[in-house]
Amino acid sequence: MDLLTVTCSRDKNEMALQAHSIDMWVQNPCRHVVIIEDDLMPLSEWESLLNRFYKRHELCLIKNTFTSGHNSWINQMLLRCCLDF
8 A cells, every 4th residue: 555645844743643643553564655845844854753653664755846836735636646656
């Protein structure tokens, strides 16, 4: 099973909570792809924040380079629809 989350640094606390929930409740190993929508935190800081929750699961952090010219909510929907999971 693969999971996809599109997030930004404003939601880093909620992202940590989600990672903790995945660690607690998702029984079968999965891959969690997390797309970061802004540059306010380097990927290394995201890794430090989230890696502790991924002992059974795989974390895949991606910096978003796609922009559609729309607001971030529309970008998130486009990313979710365009990625093949």
